[in-house]
Amino acid sequence: MNGSLTVRTAGRAVLTDLGRTRGPALGLPVGGAMDQYSARVANTLAGCSEGAALIEITAFDFSFTTDCDVLIAVTGARMDVYVDEVAQPMWSPVFVQAGQTVELENMVVGLHTYIAVHGSFEAPMLLGSCAPDTVAGFGEPLRTGSTLRLRLEAAPLPDIAAAALEAVDLDVDVPAFGANTIIDVADGPDIDEFAGTEQRLFHGPFRVSDRSNHIGVRMTGRLPVRKFSHEVLSRGVPVGAVEVPPGGELVVLHRGRGVTAGYPVLGVATPVALDALGQVRPGQDVRFRRCTLEKAAADARYWEERLTQLRLRVAEAYAQIGRPELNVGEHTPVSAGPTELWPPHE
């Protein structure tokens, strides 16, 4: 019998992962964690594969109990974390004993917090991912009383080993979430259609609207104006696309975006900026900064290197406690191939 967690306060939370890369070619968004860096760090700290299922909390308090000893890691937007009312750190492995209650409270800045659990969770899958897709009707929000079955058969770590692991300084790079979010944007392929008004994007600020969600972060402000208007054929739209659709708002498409659309792409938020955007709140102001593709790629590589170093330190820590086999953390690069894009007709 595998162990399980039981949700006590559901707030607004789901099971998710890094997304469904097989989706876009089939007309489904990639989806997955809105702040990929924080999700990857959480799984790495918990000794899980980066792409393992984990809990994504949005805005509200969350609590759960466990019927077995577990090692967890909490990352993302700052919250107060308690295990049986004793405060615990974020961005660090935390040992929880069977029967204890874990409470996360008071998210004030940022929007998404991640809880990874050693062993990860059983979860329904669609095209290789458990990430919810609200349009397709896949994935249920967690509810009070929901039981999440762990994938490990036994208690994952002896408590002595867990205590040793907690004591290691893993020196995690914690991104700053705050009121002064700056979103780096590279020029998009259709920037000329805005005939100079694209400059307005970089004068800002723009205020995040409460219509924002995983599909796109919507903002009001002095909007760039599309100067040429013609019906275009539907095309694939990248995650991060900055568009100005009718309706008086600017939108930066996020991981839940419809994969095809007919609007011109003014700019594209960088991979690092997408994580920052995944943490902005309605009512908050953001600014855009024009960025070269070279800088966008260099920034992405900088954070990737930090993750690689963290993975090595975690592996080292497990080795030091004599249980290297318990760390399954690895960077499993997701890829569309080599599998056939289209399965054969039956």
Place this chain on the structure above:
Amino acid sequence: MMPMTTVSRCGASAVRVVGTSGDRERDWKLVHQVARRASAAESLGVLDCIPTYDSVLVEFDATRTDLATITAAIESFIAEADPDSPLNETPRHFDVPVVYGGEFGPDLEEVARIVGLDADEVIRRHTSPLYVIRCLGAPGGSPMLDGPDFPVAPPRLASARTHVPAGKVSVAGRQATITPAAGPGGWQLIGATPLGLFDLRREPPVPYRPGDTLSFHRIEAAEFARLEGTALTAEEGAR
């Protein structure tokens, strides 16, 4: 000869390839072939490809590759592509019953007015073609089709609907489609099919793929109720 294309950068982790030969059929086959090759090139760090009518968006992991490498690879895929070979060696056919107008297709009269035809003629022109499914689009793997032969291309709605139910049959610009899953939508709704396109228990969740063919035929509201919830399946035998 290298097929005519435009390759543009689309941020730090995507490239857009547009076929520019002016021959829609060849451009379409080209971009789908590029998508297949790019998806299969695992070492390239490609995350996913979104091929559509005349373009393909190739999304990649910017930490595993760089634009120069990806662009060079894509150019080789373009050079290797054969825009004359069929996309799908064994295309299947899907026949879709539709109730037009009224509550099923609230924009039918408006589309008729815009294109300058009466509603019956709009329906006749919508049910005439043997459509080729060009690609799977949003939401939910919509079968994206070329639009019917209207004198004028009906534009997208000025303001998108926040909720379009599954099964709606719609047109916009030079395009037509069916909505497999409920979601927001800015296309003109001219009818609805009682058949279910989308099934989460199946991978992929829709039964058709690019290169398959599709046709529409008109049914009455009474038949809609009788067929409601039946799954769309391919016709037996080649067409």
